[in-house]
Amino acid sequence: MDLKVLGMFDVRVGGVPVAPSASKPRQLLATLAVHAGQVVSVGALIGELWGAKPPRSAQATLQTYVMQLRGAVGAALEAGGGSAGDAKRILVTRPGGYLLDRGSGTSDAQEFERLSGTAFQALADRDDETAARALRAALGLWRGPAFGDVQAGALLALEARRLEEARLCVQEHRIELDLRQGRHRELIGELSVLVQQHRTHENLHAHLMLALYRSSRRTEALGVYQRLRGTLVHELGLEPSEQLRELQHAVLTASPKLLDVPEADGRRLIRVG
Structure with missing residues (x-):
């Protein structure tokens, strides 16, 4: 059977x-x-x-x-x-x-x-x-x-x-690998759908922020953070995690670390849960 x-x-x-x-x-x-x-x-x-x-x-x-x-x-x-x-x-x-x-x-x-x-x-x-x-x-x-x-x-x-x-856990790990391999532009569409389906999932929002930033779309990356923060504050009474705030600051200041694909920097900045 x-x-x-x-x-x-x-x-x-x-x-x-x-x-x-x-x-x-x-x-x-x-x-x-x-x-x-x-x-x-x-x-x-x-x-x-x-x-x-x-x-x-x-x-x-x-x-x-x-x-x-x-x-x-x-x-x-x-x-x-x-x-x-x-x-x-x-x-x-x-x-x-x-x-x-x-x-x-x-x-x-x-x-x-x-x-x-x-x-x-x-x-x-x-x-x-x-x-x-x-x-x-x-x-x-x-x-x-x-x-x-x-x-x-x-x-x-x-x-x-x-x-x-x-399934989501496997998908998230696959996205992390794709980001480390420089496939940020290819991921934007998939991640845009995922963050709409999982409106409070910080890792997915972090991945989308990073993919947008690496695609020279910094304003949109910051917009992703603001929408997530609004959802967390209004629906759960929570602020974004410290790691996600670090990522937002790195985007604001155009930190060169965000363009590094090496594993250590990539994992530290995109793993927020």
Whole structure:
């Protein structure tokens, strides 16, 4: 069974799609996919599908959804020359819950985490070339928001948020590498979008300030700082961090350090969190 959750939800058995189009069965399969290889309790699944006030028929309806999913998996197995009865070995009933066994299948979320780990180790080893390749490969797995077309209850929403935070972390490290390699002009568009999506994220604003300054757009770089400060003060009652104020001062005084790409100066001035 091959699972894709980094964008539109897609599950295939032997290359045959098995994810249902109906909302709740799709949500059920996504929840089991998130916890592939682990037993998910009936209570947790009911809570995911119906929240704090499930209908009296919730457990019976859940069993019906499981049967429907097994039917789809069984049909896919038969299409590949296998036995429909093996569906019970993929969607397994265990005491108190269910388990999805994807066997030797692939998972884009697990591959993302593997590539991210490779990249972070390469960064620790100061191997920027390997890190850049792994970071770009990890980001290339994303096809949209995590579980983008699945209705999310508490469990799925938590997992989607975790994956999106991990994606942003990888994206931020890739941007830092691009800045160190002098790709400031190429980053302005991407960073402009990111700071609108993350209006209080100081690192992203710092990256945009630096990219603009290095592109001879100092006034716009200062404008980025002023907008962030206004947001922090009015919405959170906070002033920008000391590191970000240092960066603003460096932009104001046209500090030559801002044009240095060397790792030490670059990291000190753009890492503000």
